[in-house]
Amino acid sequence: MINYSCINQLKTLKDIIRYTTTIFNESDIFFGHGSDNAYDEAVYLILHALNLPDDNLDMFLDANITKNEIRKILYLINKRVTLRIPISYLTEESLLQGYKFYIDKNVIVPRSPISELIQNCLYPWVKNPESITSILDLCTGSGCLAILSALAFQESMLTATDISVEALKIAKKNINYYNLQNRITTINSNLFDDIPIHQYDIIICNPPYVNTQSLNKLPKEYLHEPMIALDGGNDGMDIIKKILKNVKNFLKKEGILVLEIGNEYNNFVKNFQNINPTWVTTINTEKSIMLLNQEQIP
Structure with a gap:
């Protein structure tokens, strides 16, 4: 389970990416549904949750994130880690050869x-x-x-x-x-x-x-x-x-x-x-x- 008490320590996009990457690395989740490492999966999940483009990450790294946005991200992290749900089912989309497809279970x-x-x-x-x-x-x-x-x-x-x-x-x-x-x-x-x-x-x-x-x-x-x-x-x-x-x-x-x-x-x-x-x-x-x-x- 994710400890929601960390919400006050997470201020910027950079903070939540670092935190999520650590959680994913420490868990026993399996990568194989679109990414092959914790960092890429963390970035994809977070940018999707915040409705941010994936081609200008550097522009937003120091941007502050609201507590409600952090709660939304922590909720998705929790489902990914505890239920082992593939990230594409959490976001209801998948990328293949650069094209986006809607999916569900x-x-x-x-x-x-x-x-x-x-x-x-x-x-x-x-x-x-x-x-x-x-x-x-x-x-x-x-x-x-x-x-x-x-x-x-x-x-x-x-x-x-x-x-x-x-x-x-x-x-x-x-x-x-x-x-x-x-x-x-x-x-x-x-x-x-x-x-x-x-x-x-x-x-x-x-x-x-x-x-x-x-x-x-x-x-x-x-x-x-x-x-x-x-x-x-x-x-x-x-x-x-x-x-x-x-x-x-x-x-x-x-x-x-x-x-x-x-x-x-x-x-x-x-x-x-x-x-x-x-x-x-x-x-x-x-x-x-x-x-x-x-x-x-x-």
Whole structure:
């Protein structure tokens, strides 16, 4: 619990940042939902609570903070430390590739490294971004990958699907925020079950893939996320098997599937010895994202 008696000692923005960073460092919270250290998380939480821009921190460091503002910040710190709630659920927003997305506990916190590939327009596998006219985002969650895809491939129409009705409400909110409602259609569907047959240039999917053993060892922060978006079954391959069984019917002959499997490389190889995908390395991942064309899919 946070000791609110410190309120009289905290005067400036610099004071509250130092104090919050110390509290976060001394706690057993896990960083992995947007930041990887106590200072960055403290600054983000505080600036959000004070409704201050994040690009002019130096300008406000010596500014005095009111007691009510300090109480608001201490309340958020307390929830972060004692309940282990990811910071993005406390602020109801998440940043991915510099873009802001509204979220709540009905969707996982956006963090897919597929976003890095989308920012680069899937180069070199896509030679001409303007040639991409149709994209499917399976398991869209907050809609972040669909939105980033729409912004990257500006000639494309997109379909974003999810099994969760509540997740699609959030996706629609983000789609509307970026004024993409005329280009992104949302469909409530269990994978391909309720999607009209159509051949797409690109299919993107960040499915549930965490295996049962790993799921039981996740830090408490992840337990605030919807299990339906994380749980991939005993070996993490339950959903991936269903995707690979049906995806060929929805992919153009020259189209590509971009599929994230997290840390389940060994389990993938065990289950799909007849598939030899292209493994894509990102800044922080290796053998976590695969690319498949139609010929590579059995």
